[in-house]
Amino acid sequence: MSPTTTARLMDGTGLARRIVEDAATRAAEISTRTGATPCLATVLVGDDPASVTYVRMKRSRSAKAGITSRHIALPATTSTAELVDTLGALSDDPGVHGILLQHPVGPHIDERAAFEAIAPQKDVDGVTLSSFAAMSFSLPGFVSCTPGGIMRLLAEYRVDLAGKHAVVVGRSAILGKPVGMLLLAQDATVTYCHSRTRNLSALVREADVVVAAVGRPRLVRGEDIKPGAVVLDAGYNAGNVGDVDFDAARTRAELITPVPGGVGPMTIAVLLAQTVDAAAQQLDSGS
Amino acid sequence: MSPTTTARLMDGTGLARRIVEDAATRAAEISTRTGATPCLATVLVGDDPASVTYVRMKRSRSAKAGITSRHIALPATTSTAELVDTLGALSDDPGVHGILLQHPVGPHIDERAAFEAIAPQKDVDGVTLSSFAAMSFSLPGFVSCTPGGIMRLLAEYRVDLAGKHAVVVGRSAILGKPVGMLLLAQDATVTYCHSRTRNLSALVREADVVVAAVGRPRLVRGEDIKPGAVVLDAGYNAGNVGDVDFDAARTRAELITPVPGGVGPMTIAVLLAQTVDAAAQQLDSGS
Incomplete structure (x- = not known):
């Protein structure tokens, strides 16, 4: 049976590529203008193979877009307090513009407490309660x-x-x-x-x-x-x-x-675009 | 034409009365135990008659439930910055346990900025972004x-x-x-x-x-x-x-x-119940 109609495909691969190209252009412009390169911190707890692959992919795409990444690999035994400390330090670090905590973090960790340790202005993955509220009320913030x-x-x-x-x-x-x-x-x-x-x-x-x-x-x-x-x-x-x-x-x-x-493919593209947005905001405000 | 069935009525008046009675009992218990009386700050900008009536009603119900209220009446010409300052001061005041900013505040004021000046632990009206996120993710907070x-x-x-x-x-x-x-x-x-x-x-x-x-x-x-x-x-x-x-x-x-x-009638009942909850939390934690 042949279909009577066939849907047009929404080409995420192509759109994602254009978004990443635009992010790369903007990242280069920021680097030239400020001398600082947009930097995404990736935090991984444990060694779940799928999570390792996802983080590797995000870092490799970042590099291609001219975004530095700083990777923090924590042992599976990391406590909530230790993870919160790590994310708090990255939130305070002026050399880091965006923070990604790879999900899931393991059942012994309070994931919500960890997410909330990410400063909203660096929450380029859009996981904090503040980002959710901003999305809900059309306020500025990362999605x-x-x-x-x-x-x-x-x-x-x-x-x-x-x-x-x-x-x-x-x-x-x-x-x-x-x-x-x-x-x-x-x-x-x-x-x-x-x-x-x-x-x-x-x-x-x-x-x-x-x-x-x-x-x-x-x-x-x-x-x-x-x-x-x-x-x-x-x-x-x-x-x-x-x-x-x-x-x-x-x-x-x-x-x-x-x-x-x-x-x-859109997920990583938005992550990279928002990392560049975050870098621009932080570097232009001089923080 | 007579109806074939008639719905049972949900008696908000009766339920609200029981909730307020319970709040009054708990407020009295807090006063006896700590020497401090639960206190709701009400903030009104301008003199819209409906708003004046609502605030008066909330204060009178508070009084009947053994909750002190502190009323701050601001002129209609109040700026966002002035309102934010007022709400910030109430958020810092250990004698105030809950804060209600009567809505609406007038078109020249950034109502969201004003709401966000209310400390989440005193947001007994459930208007902050933090409270919304807590409701959305079943986290502790006021509704x-x-x-x-x-x-x-x-x-x-x-x-x-x-x-x-x-x-x-x-x-x-x-x-x-x-x-x-x-x-x-x-x-x-x-x-x-x-x-x-x-x-x-x-x-x-x-x-x-x-x-x-x-x-x-x-x-x-x-x-x-x-x-x-x-x-x-x-x-x-x-x-x-x-x-x-x-x-x-x-x-x-x-x-x-x-x-x-x-x-x-349920709206005020929940406001009073949450004011007593807030007082209990703040007085028991010694803050």
């Missing part, structure tokens, strides 16, 4: 990177959100909750769905915009996508499978992100 | 008073929110947004509707729980209430009219708040 990437994709493809019904599947602190607030700030009607939601299918069927951010392979069924909907899949599960059944969804959606190459 | 009152009504009437679809009409900083986050924390599926929402009726028709918080008389039509739904009306418009068409809604809902006597 969580994956939500920020989703919003940039929507802007790039000129999706007018006003009055649209956006269904967010997932309510995590750094993805579901903030992306819902960002969509609401752009006048979407926003529904938060999650593991306790009954009748997810019925809610998805009404959505003009679907954001899947829950980490369960193909949880969102293609047949539930409303014809003409915009689908953003922030899920990334084993075997390059998203949270949306892509093959079925693309026959109904108007715009859809592929996995990989959709939302994924 | 916005009207949302807190709505949640207490739901608890009192044993409404199990898990998996229920809650539709919040309104997205203000101290009502719609926080109540949605509190409902989400109790595992409801939450939809935020607002002035740009298309097809509000269709969304209300699916709601197991409706929270109307927008200040437009009878915006929510009774015929849209799903049979058996729970309806909380935080609207209060001229002529004792809520945001819900009460007469029609009560023939379909299972539980509904009257206007007045529903959500309204």
Whole structure:
């Protein structure tokens, strides 16, 4: 059976590349103008292989964009107090402009206490409560990177959100909750769905915009996508499978992100862009 | 035409009275134990008659509950900087345990800057960004008073929110947004509707729980209430009219708040309860 329509793909890889090129241009300009190079501190607790890979990727992309990175590898046995001290010291260090604490930090650590030790003006990953509140009330501040990437994709493809019904599947602190607030700030009607939601299918069927951010392979069924909907899949599960059944969804959606190459590359791009923003703010204010 | 069913009324007046009685008992216990009386500072800018009345009511209820109040009346010409200074001084004053800045403060003042000058541990009205983030992530902190009152009504009437679809009409900083986050924390599926929402009726028709918080008389039509739904009306418009068409809604809902006597009285009750909580925390920690 051949599909009657095929969705246009939202090219996260291409948009991310342009954002990183722009960040690199701005980083070079800052270095020339101030003599200081934008610097991202990456903090990793333990040696979870996926986390090691993510941090390595973020550092390598930073380097390509002309952003220095300073890596702090802490043993898995690190206590909350030690981690808070480390993040506090980086927050006070004028040579560091952005701070990334790789998630997850291990069950014995109070992750919220750790996040809150990051100074809001260096919170380029958008994980502090202050950043969340800023996103919720359209105040200045850094956005969580994956939500920020989703919003940039929507802007790039000129999706007018006003009055649209956006269904967010997932309510995590750094993805579901903030992306819902960002969509609401752009006048979407926003529904938060999650593991306790009954009748997810019925809610998805009404959505003009679907954001899947829950980490369960193909949880969102293609047949539930409303014809003409915009689908953003922030899920990334084993075997390059998203949270949306892509093959079925693309026959109904108007715009859809592929996995990989959709939302994924946007996350690092926003991280780097915000690191350069942070450096510019801190160096220009002379702090 | 006589209604086929009639909703049970959620008695906010009665519940608020019990909450205030409990606050009074605790306030007396604190006074006896520590020698210090819980103190609420009320700050009013200008002389808007409705605001004057609200503040007077809050102070009179405080007095009846054994809570001292200290009133600061500022002229309408007060600048943001002057208001921030006043609130900062109250935040530092060990004799003040809770601070209420009466809303609205006038268009020439940066209300957000003013709210942020309130120390989170004295934010008994739940207006700071820190309090909003705490509500959003189920962290310790004070809740916005009207949302807190709505949640207490739901608890009192044993409404199990898990998996229920809650539709919040309104997205203000101290009502719609926080109540949605509190409902989400109790595992409801939450939809935020607002002035740009298309097809509000269709969304209300699916709601197991409706929270109307927008200040437009009878915006929510009774015929849209799903049979058996729970309806909380935080609207209060001229002529004792809520945001819900009460007469029609009560023939379909299972539980509904009257206007007045529903959500309204809960707001002050939560304010007083949180003032006593704040006093207990501050006096017991010796600060």
